Amino acid sequence: MAFDFIFQIAILIMSVVVHEVAHGLAARFYGDRTAEYEGRLTLNPLKHLDPIGSVAVPAISYFLGGFVFGWAKPVPYNPYNLKPGRWPEAFVALAGPLSNLIIAIVFSLVLRLVPGLSLSFVVTVSSIVYVNILLAVFNLMPIPPLDGSRLLFALFPDNIYRFRNFFERYGFVFVVIFILFIWQVVEPLVGGLFRILTGLAL
Numbered sequence: 001m002a003f004d005f006i007f008q009i010a011i012l013i014m015s016v017v018v019h020e021v022a023h024g025l026a027a028r029f030y031g032d033r034t035a036e037y038e039g040r041l042t043l044n045p046l047k048h049l050d051p052i053g054s055v056a057v058p059a060i061s062y063f064l065g066g067f068v069f070g071w072a073k074p075v076p077y078n079p080y081n082l083k084p085g086r087w088p089e090a091f092v093a094l095a096g097p098l099s100n101l102i103i104a105i106v107f108s109l110v111l112r113l114v115p116g117l118s119l120s121f122v123v124t125v126s127s128i129v130y131v132n133i134l135l136a137v138f139n140l141m142p143i144p145p146l147d148g149s150r151l152l153f154a155l156f157p158d159n160i161y162r163f164r165n166f167f168e169r170y171g172f173v174f175v176v177i178f179i180l181f182i183w184q185v186v187e188p189l190v191g192g193l194f195r196i197l198t199g200l201a202l
Contacts, residue, residue: 005059005062005068007124007127008058008062008068008127008131009058009062009068011068011127011128011131012054012058012068012069012070012131013045013048013049013054013072014043014045015100015103015128015131015132015135016048016053016054016070016071016072016135017043017045017048017072018043018099018100018103019072019096019097019099019100019135019139020040020048020072020073020074020075020096021040021041021042021043021048021075021099022095022096022098022099023035023074023075023077023092023093023095023096024036024040024041024075024077025041025095026091026092026094026095027075027077027081027082027092028041030082030083030088030091030092031081031082031083031088032077032078032079032081032082033081034076034077034078034081035075035076035077038076040075040076041075045072048072048073048075049072049073050070050071050072050073053070053071053072053073054070054071054072055070057069057070057071058070068131069134069138074145077092086153086154087154089150089153089154090150090151090153090154092150093147093148093149093150093151094147094150094151096139096147097135097136097137097139097140097147097148098136100132100133100135100136100139101132101133101136103128103129103132104128104129104132104133104136104193104197105197107125107128107129107132108129108197108198110125111125111126111129111198111199111200112198112199122200126194126198126200129194129197129198130190130194130202133190133193133194133197134190137186137189137190137193138183141178141186143171143174143175143178144164144167144168144171144174145168145171145172145175146171146175149167149168149171
């Protein structure tokens with residue numbers, strides 16, 4: 001059990017690190033170099049670990065639910081440094097989940113195209129695919145401070161922006177409510193995408 005937990009934690013940490021670095025790279029592409037100046041455009045996990053999201057929450061989710069879930073420290077960026085318009089911020093937000101989907105697709109192709117894989121390798125790669133699909137789907141939910149909320153705000157007319165501060169101020173409450181009462185409705189989407197990409201059942 002201890003080895004399985006450490007193995008899943010390692011997959012989660014590297015997946016969320018890629019997620020956060022993707023945000024930083026997208027922000028730099030659109031004109032903001034805050035993440036670069038703070039040394040966060042690196043795959044070194046020590047630069048991204050969050051004591052709660054990278055250690056405590058994954059441990060609790062594993063021992064209570066049998067899977068790991070968590071997050072890294074958000075990569076900082078200054079939206080006022082981005083190119084004009086509301087869409088650059090939306091694309092910066094999209095970069096994180098998109099990076100996880102790309103990882104899931106690449107490793108799914110390994111499962112589908114490489115013959116003669118050992119069972120242990122299949123389990124390892126399947127775990128990588130599942131964790132990255134989970135991160136992508138969860139972060140695309142339109143709830144502050146998740147990435148999907150940035151995409152939603154980009155679609156709102158300017159006069160709606162005054163409500164953004166309210167939603168972001170109480171975002172953590174909304175996320176907790178979502179996890180406790182709504183996630184069970186969304187979770188089958190993760191399993192469905194996993195089956196579509198890998199051709200395997202969970």
